[in-house]
Amino acid sequence: MEYLSMLPGPTNVPDRVMRAMLAPIINHRSDDFVELYTDVVEKTQQVFQTKNDIVALSASGTGAVEASVINIVKKGDKIIIPVNGEFSGRLAELIEAQGAHVIKLQTPPGENATFDKIKEAFDNNKDVKAFYVVHNETSTGTMVNYLDRISDLTSRNDAMYVVDSVSILGGVNLPVDKWNIDVCMTGAQKAIAAPPGISPISISAKAKKYMIANPPPTMYFNLARYFKYYEESKHTPFTPALPLLYAYREALSIMLEEGLEHVFKRHKICSDALYSGLSAIGLTPFAKKEDRSISIIALNYLDGLEDKIFRDTLAEKFRVLVAGGFGNLKGKVFRVGCMGEVNKYHVMRTISAISSTLAMMGYDADAQAGLKTAEEKLKAL
Known part of the structure; x- marks a missing residue:
């Protein structure tokens, strides 16, 4: 894959x-x-x-x-x-x-x-x-x-x-x-x-x-x-x-x-779906709500969650690539891109893969809640 x-x-x-x-x-x-x-x-x-x-x-x-x-x-x-x-x-x-x-x-x-x-x-x-x-x-x-x-x-x-x-x-x-x-x-x-x-x-x-x-x-x-x-x-x-x-x-x-208007709308809907879906599985966005990016979703790591192990597992087991943090944020946040040809498939697969990775690492992540929440947002596409 x-x-x-x-x-x-x-x-x-x-x-x-x-x-x-x-x-x-x-x-x-x-x-x-x-x-x-x-x-x-x-x-x-x-x-x-x-x-x-x-x-x-x-x-x-x-x-x-x-x-x-x-x-x-x-x-x-x-x-x-x-x-x-x-x-x-x-x-x-x-x-x-x-x-x-x-x-x-x-x-x-x-x-x-x-x-x-x-x-x-x-x-x-x-x-x-x-x-x-x-x-x-x-x-x-x-x-x-x-x-x-x-x-x-x-x-x-x-x-x-x-x-x-x-x-x-x-x-x-x-x-x-x-x-x-x-x-x-x-x-x-x-x-x-x-x-x-x-x-x-x-x-x-x-x-x-x-x-x-x-x-x-x-x-x-x-x-x-x-x-x-x-x-x-x-x-x-x-x-x-x-x-x-x-x-x-x-x-x-x-x-x-x-059409540019549809491109912008698609990015916004997919971004909303990622924020809400990933929040529903227990993750919290890093940026203040009014300042949050549409194209890059930065998320705080759960207590005890090791950056490299999490991202390596996500990549090796589920073939989904996300980025870690920079500088003082290294090991504290990870970042999910929401750009380009991003669509429902990208959003749902990412939420599913992140939920499964968290579960494999011993965290209680409600994958169904995340997917259901994201799917509601994606209906607007």
Whole structure:
């Protein structure tokens, strides 16, 4: 039996997407590539809900995040960023490494800085260059729910608005243009359900103008080079990962065929089913209720439950993959992904497998209660 990847990424990839990688290798300086890449750009714009420039980097999500930092942040710049976990912490470190003055809005793991706290930071710092935010903190299962209100703050002094949506874009509504987001990035291996290795970035006209006028002292992540090549020839400046681009395009096509509204609804229903079903078997979510992520369900371990033994048993006996915790949360939580092609089968199999694993390890887990509770939620699909 194949593994069921219920990780926070990479997620399960549909067979249709995997088969797309069997396309013959083409010349990346040819008309064939122009046809492929322009289609990728147009479909990415639809999923991002934007008319902005798109760069589809051959890199991991971290590469896209780093590109956003080195193309915007300069020494002495003032940057506001909420920090509440591993990935927002890493982003803050990246920004600090550029020599910026970073205003960290620190909150405990599992909860977000409030919108009022962010407004206060803007009120106290009139010369902010940019606001960076991790939309979905992968390490703790938290999601920011007020992204639609941030441009009210950044527009005061024309600050840049940058969203790291690596682990959730495509799983929830994120209308980039409507919310005036200047730079937004994701990873293909998360909610888009493609193999890892392609990380698209959306760049507004304002951000593009700045990047062209102030190029970073780097080559591969110098986004101005990508703008130039696309405008002149619809090419990329460096050799792209061609098979991954084919797969990424196919994954985008599947999403658009399903319809974005239905994709978002399916993610939300499956997420609700996982939260309620896993709670019914005796597990408790880690994040505060109002801050919980749709795409990543972080759960507290039961007393005495050993992380490695639990996840190894789940993988070996039931072929279901989940992730452990990061840093201070290692051994305290485990994380279940709810993204990509997630559907009723994924949800029910995961709850059943986790219940059975807990029972094998001597815990009283009511599998029937969990499955029944989840099934009630899934009726909305």
